Amino acid sequence: MNNALEMDDLRNQLVDEIKSKVSLTGPVERALRTVRREVHLPGATAAEAYTDQAVSIKENPNGPLPLSLASVPSTVAMMLVQLDAQPGDRILEIGAGTGYNAALLSELVGPDGEVTTIDIDPGVTLHARDALNNAGYEQVRVMERDGLKGAPEHGPYTKMIGTVGFWDVPRALHEQLVEGGRLVLPLRWRGQTRSVVLTRRGDTLISEGMELCGFVPIIGQDGERTTTLPGDTIRLHHDQDLRFDADALNDAFATPVAEVWSETRIGRQESFDGIWLRATAFEDAVCRIEVTDQALKNGVRRPAIPFRSVALVGGDSLAYLILAIDEQEADPARQVQLGAAGYGPDGTTLAKKLAAHIAAWGADRDAAPSLAVHPIDAADGDLPDGHVIAKEDSRIVLSYA
Known part of the structure; x- marks a missing residue:
């Protein structure tokens, strides 16, 4: 069997495994079966590229956690289902990683959509750019930017996704999201992290679901x-x-x-x-x-x-x-x-x-709280009933019905 066919088989086996863990939509499944993960992990073996595990791509000399990871494929798939990217969407990805997720997003938005992926680390963006070019996704925009500030020059965006952990929701990202737009990001509060689906409703972001996850924290937030x-x-x-x-x-x-x-x-x-x-x-x-x-x-x-x-x-x-x-x-x-x-x-x-x-x-082991993200200066009387957690840019309100 030649190498390309072997990779195709391994890719399809991985997607079959992911389907046993995540309820995939048709578009997300097709994207996972199309994008070649091995191109984005040039130093990894075929088994590593198509095993449902994270792969470190840049170590952190100042701490135990790496600066950048290729995320666990089943987590990638879960978050793409949460995002529900559609043809024609304009998407901002915070955390370029290997470029693999951006390639998947490009498949989902099609030729009429746009994908902009940003990362604060120039080495990470260079890796992502090279991998996307080698994989045939030259149309994806890769930028060296502070993820907490977004990329307003190419907004507003209909969808956003964070592939690094956030302790707070930056106001800048909120403002670059269209009304009714969707933001999916790993949000951390009180020591645990959930991939939260947020929809913009004026000055408020309203959750539509959350899933347990874990991510390398974004640089610049230390809460x-x-x-x-x-x-x-x-x-x-x-x-x-x-x-x-x-x-x-x-x-x-x-x-x-x-x-x-x-x-x-x-x-x-x-x-x-x-x-x-x-x-x-x-x-x-x-x-x-x-x-x-x-x-x-x-x-x-x-x-x-x-x-x-x-x-x-x-x-x-x-x-x-x-x-x-x-x-x-x-x-x-x-x-x-x-x-x-x-x-x-x-x-x-x-x-x-x-x-x-x-x-x-x-x-009720599957119950999840409702979550709303309000501006930090929101008046108490404007907040819904629930438990309030104050961050730097926002006040998060949690409640169980």
Whole structure:
């Protein structure tokens, strides 16, 4: 078998795998079967190019996360379904990456549409430009630009998509989107990220759905902080509007743990990130707790996931998600019980509150909150009912019906 036919087979096998994970539309499936991902990953093997996994294309000398990635193909597909690009659309992509996503977008908008992809890194844009040219997508516009500012000279756009993580929705992007236009971007709040579908309605962006995802953060937004408790064995990762007393919380861990168990049970491989999402729609001090091996050796109750479990903090107390595996349970879908561990004077109260969120999620695991993005200067009276989270450029309002 020649190399081209082998690549075609591998591409089709990957798309078949993606279809088992994502409900593809006809146009998105055709684009995935058409665009040659291997052209955009010249250093990757055929297996790497057509495996459902991310591939690093530029490492970060200053941190653990790479500066640029070729995203997981099933995530790419999911976001393209969310975007619902149509022939003739004018699209802005923030985060050029390898150029692969821009090629897919070009297939979706057709000869009457336009695709502009931007990236702040000149090396990334050069890679994307070369790959798009080699793949036959010379019509795609590639620009070195700050993604937070967009590319107004080629707007307004009917659709926008972010392929890097955003902590806030820049006002500049909002203004470059036409009324009724759609913006899909990985939006991060309270330590978790969702690919959110937003439609412009005047000064407001209204969500039409969201999916769990993870992306390299965009350069220029730094809205998260870390509070390290004395001894550096426990850390809280939180948004900049939250302030914690490290000494008081450290003292809390000297008190006995209070465990509160819910009736909610899950399978060993089942995701429970929806609990975190639900908590963000009701609680102010939602954050992520990281517990090191040394803390566990010191007797701290093991969180559900030691490096990123959801936590609620209140003054000198906190509570976080825990789990227990029932080896005697025969039903694989019920072998893990979820609960909360509380520390400090109000630890039991916070644990009960978290357990209530666990139970609410357990009763409707597919429920997602409505989300609206309002300008930062929007008056309180102009905001809908719900929980408000203040960012730099916007106020996000979350609510469950």
